[in-house]
Amino acid sequence: MSPTNLILLHPPSIYDFRKEHQMFGPISDVVPSSSIFEMYPIGFMIMHGYLQQYGFSVRIINVALKMLKSKRFDVEKLIKSLNTAAFGIDLHWLTHAQGSLALAEIIKKYHPDTPVIFGGLSSSYFHRELLEYPQVDYVLRGDSVEEPLAQLLASIKTGRTVDNIPNLTWRDSSGNVVENKLSHSPPNLNYYPFDYRKIIKSTIRHIDIIGHLPFHKWLKYPIVAMLPWKGCVHNCIICGGSAHFYNKYCGRKQPAYRSPELVANDIALVAKYLKGPIILLGDLRQGGEGYAQELFERIRVARIKNHIAIELFNAAPRSYFEQMARAIPNFNIEISPESHDEEVRKTFGRQYDNKGLEESMRYALELGCRRFDLFFMIGLSRQTPQSVQETVDYCDYLIKKFKRFGIGRVLPFISPLAPFLDPGSLAFENPKKYGFKQIYRTFEEHRQALLQPSWKYMLSYETKWMSRDDIVTSTYKAAIRLNRIKARHGIISQKEAQNLEALINEAQNQVERIDTIVQVEEREKRNSLLKLYKNETKKLSIATICKKDELNWPLKMIRFNPVSLLQALFD
Numbered sequence: 001m002s003p004t005n006l007i008l009l010h011p012p013s014i015y016d017f018r019k020e021h022q023m024f025g026p027i028s029d030v031v032p033s034s035s036i037f038e039m040y041p042i043g044f045m046i047m048h049g050y051l052q053q054y055g056f057s058v059r060i061i062n063v064a065l066k067m068l069k070s071k072r073f074d075v076e077k078l079i080k081s082l083n084t085a086a087f088g089i090d091l092h093w094l095t096h097a098q099g100s101l102a103l104a105e106i107i108k109k110y111h112p113d114t115p116v117i118f119g120g121l122s123s124s125y126f127h128r129e130l131l132e133y134p135q136v137d138y139v140l141r142g143d144s145v146e147e148p149l150a151q152l153l154a155s156i157k158t159g160r161t162v163d164n165i166p167n168l169t170w171r172d173s174s175g176n177v178v179e180n181k182l183s184h185s186p187p188n189l190n191y192y193p194f195d196y197r198k199i200i201k202s203t204i205r206h207i208d209i210i211g212h213l214p215f216h217k218w219l220k221y222p223i224v225a226m227l228p229w230k231g232c233v234h235n236c237i238i239c240g241g242s243a244h245f246y247n248k249y250c251g252r253k254q255p256a257y258r259s260p261e262l263v264a265n266d267i268a269l270v271a272k273y274l275k276g277p278i279i280l281l282g283d284l285r286q287g288g289e290g291y292a293q294e295l296f297e298r299i300r301v302a303r304i305k306n307h308i309a310i311e312l313f314n315a316a317p318r319s320y321f322e323q324m325a326r327a328i329p330n331f332n333i334e335i336s337p338e339s340h341d342e343e344v345r346k347t348f349g350r351q352y353d354n355k356g357l358e359e360s361m362r363y364a365l366e367l368g369c370r371r372f373d374l375f376f377m378i379g380l381s382r383q384t385p386q387s388v389q390e391t392v393d394y395c396d397y398l399i400k401k402f403k404r405f406g407i408g409r410v411l412p413f414i415s416p417l418a419p420f421l422d423p424g425s426l427a428f429e430n431p432k433k434y435g436f437k438q439i440y441r442t443f444e445e446h447r448q449a450l451l452q453p454s455w456k457y458m459l460s461y462e463t464k465w466m467s468r469d470d471i472v473t474s475t476y477k478a479a480i481r482l483n484r485i486k487a488r489h490g491i492i493s494q495k496e497a498q499n500l501e502a503l504i505n506e507a508q509n510q511v512e513r514i515d516t517i518v519q520v521e522e523r524e525k526r527n528s529l530l531k532l533y534k535n536e537t538k539k540l541s542i543a544t545i546c547k548k549d550e551l552n553w554p555l556k557m558i559r560f561n562p563v564s565l566l567q568a569l570f571d
Contacts, residue, residue, distance in 0.1 A: 005056040005153050008047065012064035013095040014450050015102035015175045018071055023510055025455030026475060026545040027095070027418045030375060032223060033214050036099075039063035039215035041120065043393025048202070050146040056153055059260075060201060061211040064105060069210055075103075079515035080110040086156055087111070088149075091130070092120030094420050097443060098450040104135035115156055117143055124249045125423040126162055129443040130565075131177045138162075140170040143230045144186050144248045162347035168497040182251040189230060189258035194266040196273060204328050205406045214281060221552055222559050228295070231255030233286050234313060236349030237434050238382065242465070249424050257287045262361040264298035271306050271565045277553040278306050279334075283313035285320070293323055300327035305449040307370060307553045309334055318363040325367040332553055333364050336375040340394030344382045347434070356395075358379075358401070365405040372410050374398070378475050379417035381427070381434045384465045388414075390473040396485045407490045412544060413451030414482055416475045419458035420446060426455045427461075435464035476508050479545035492547060504545060 013020060013036045024035035033039035033561045040062055046057045066073045066215050087107050091100045104116045115137040118130055125140040139146055151165045162170055166184035203212045213219065231246045232239075232255060239245070246252040258266075267278055280507055284292040292298050300306070307330040324331045336355055338348045345352075376391050395412035402410045421436065431438045440460040442447050452458050456472045466474065487497035 001084065002055075002057050003005035004050065005085045005157070006058045006088055006149075007082055007084040007086075008040075008060045008088045008090070009103060009107075010038070010044065010060075010062045010064055010065055010090055011096050011099035011103040012036040012038065013099050015099045015477070018067060020451075022450075022452070022458075022512065023454035023507070025418070025472075025507065025511075026415055026479070027455055027458075029545050029548065030222075030413050030415045030551065032217075032551065034068065034216055036064055036068060037093060037095050038062060038068055041090055042225060043092070043120070043195070044090065045199060046227075047088075047146050047149060048192070048194050049198050052191065052193075052198060053149055054150055056150065059206055062209070062213060063211075064099070065216060066181050066210050068216055070206055071090075076110070077108055077196075079106050082111075084114065086115045086117055086153060086228055088117045090120045091118050091123040091126075094122045094423055094446055095450070097447040099121070101133055101135060101447065102132070108135045116150070117152065119149070121245070122247075124331050125240075125245075126443040128177055128179070128237075131169060131171055137170065141169060141182055142185060143246065143252060144184070144256070146192060147186075148184050149466045149513075161424075182249075185251040186256055188256050189227070190262055193363075194226075194262075194269075195207065196270060200273075217467065221555060222274045223553075224270045224274060224276065224278050225280060226263060226266055226280050227258070228280060228284065229257045229282055229286060230256045231283075234349055235426060237426040238348070238417060238421055238428075240428075241426050242349075242425060243493075244426055245422075245424040254421045255286055257291065260291060260298055263295055264302055266307075267299060267304055267308070268302040271302075271304050273561055275306060275556045275559050275561070277309060277332075277555070278304075279309040279311070279432055281311060285316070286313075292320070296323045296327035305329060307332055307555075309553065311335070311372075312360065314350070315352040315360045316363070320368075321363045321369070323368045324364075325369075326570065329368075330370055331368070332370050332556075333360075333372045334375070335360070335373070336377070338375075338377045338380060339383060339387065340376070340391045341383070341387050344380055344387065347381045357392070359399070361402060361410065365402055365409060369409070371408070372402075373551075374410070374412040375562070376412065376414040376416060377417050379459075379463065379466060379471045380462070381436065381463060382465060384461070385470050385474045388478050391480050392481045392485070395482055399485065399491070403489065411491065411550065412482065413550070414475075414478050415545060416459075416471055417472075419449070419455055420460040431461070437462045437464070453518065454511055456511055457517075457518070472511060473508075475545065476504050479504050483546065493549070496547060498548065500545075 017036050028035045044060050048060055089100050089104055107116055114133060117138045118136055119140040123139050124141040127141050127448045130136045145167055145387055148167045155162050162168060165180060167182055168180040199212055203209050231252045232241055232243050235242045235244050246336050270278060301433050309332040310330045312335040337345060339345050340349060342353050364372055376390050427434045427436050438461055440449050449458050456468050459468050462468055483497045483500045486492045487494050
């Protein structure tokens with residue numbers, strides 16, 4: 001097979017996770033992927049399609065998933081066998097700080113002269129620090145680097161200078177870090193193709209299904225996320241995707257939207273091949289009332305039967321849900337109130353009260369919303385351990401209040417803000433102002449933190465109101481209480497709640513045992529005990545605060561349309 005121009009590799013959060021059994025805890029319990037965060041960003045698919053339009057050959061390999069699927073999978077053997085002009089590694093989420101660099105180091109071991117390119121939001125923040133590592137050659141900054149990446153690949157191919165490529169950070173011949181101007185920020189998202197057929201064809205071309213899958217259980221639960229916009233109009237203080245971050249680190253003064261027509265076409269194309277749920281990321285009202293209204297009308301005309309999840313950033317009027325109900329037979333809602341306490345919520349950046357939240361829930365459920373998911377968080381500014389438990393009480397109240405619409409129609413979750421404060425968020429850049437104490441700040445400190453024995457020691461912060469111990473203890477206490485509440489209301493079975501509670505109790509015992517070992521003063525003895533404990537305790541990486549499949553929206557027996565998938569190979 002002829003060499004590719006670019007191979008995009010997705011790393012695990014921690015490279016040696018198959019050997020070292022860190023206690024990851026509940027850091028990934030309310031997202032589809034596992035604790036090694038094997039789900040690669042949507043940007044991979046967008047870059048894959050964009051670059052192919054301009055004649056570049058691109059391949060995606062989900063290294064994290066391949067490692068997760070098989071203990072015998074040899075990463076070094078794979079890397080050694082690859083033939084490409086450049087490698088791309090995503091460092092979008094900071095949880096990949098250790099795994100991304102470890103993977104880059106292996107690349108340089110077998111391909112010392114092949115450029116390694118980093119990208120993603122965390123890369124954009126730490127771009128200069130990343131260039132201090134010899135295994136990183138280039139960093140592309142910003143949220144839309146398809147065109148700068150195309151220019152960089154052309155320069156690599158022809159040997160041309162890279163000093164005029166926008167958004168690029170690189171080293172010159174003297175080893176000095178050069179930061180090109182952050183000037184590429186497309187005003188809209190209409191330029192890129194959102195086409196899963198290209199991924200299907202690439203899967204066949206490279207005879208590699210696993211390497212192209214988004215996350216571990218995707219074949220059983222084929223959920224697809226849509227990206228109608230980049231940027232944000234809000235400034236939630238712990239969010240690395242806030243207006244502040246996009247303006248300062250991506251050069252984006254205002255959100256860029258994909259047209260309602262194209263988003264509706266994207267949804268229809270996915271629905272043609274997959275019967276799984278589709279989630280529209282972000283609050284559509286950011287684009288204005290006319291944007292959401294047009295999108296819903298186009299979805300209605302397309303007659304989409306898939307479950308579609310709509311995200312809310314704020315309370316919404318009844319008219320908004322009426323538009324949804326007319327357009328989407330199976331609509332679901334997601335919202336993150338963060339806390340029951342309106343002052344905590346307001347400090348976070350959510351400007352609505354409980355009355356508005358509950359009215360939105362009632363409107364949605366009365367109009368046929370299949371499920372209304374609520375996500376609460378632990379470790380917030382102004383939040384105390386008592387406040388966390390009062391949030392659990394509020395979850396009980398909401399379940400009771402809306403139980404008349406059916407069991408499981410209202411589904412609350414609570415999880416910690418873990419393991420890190422988002423780099424570039426307001427709280428990360430000005431922690432004292434918001435009551436945070438930063439434990440890790442540099443990229444290297446975060447990389448090392450991921451190698452800590454338990455998630456308590458990975459936490460990059462404490463708050464004025466809660467210590468690390470408080471966050472861990474409050475998390476497990478809240479999880480036990482919320483699972484008991486769900487069992488009492490019939491959302492989960494008593495047996496499931498008992499099994500979860502046993503796991504949570506075991507996790508708490510493990511945290512305490514690790515604490516005891518960490519306190520051993522003699523370093524050699526401490527490291528020896530930790531190694532022994534990790535090897536003996538395989539459940540260190542399974543600590544769970546909720547049933548993972550609670551996150552899943554309903555799914556039909558037949559998840560794919562095989563005829564359409566076969567046709568896609570010849571389109």
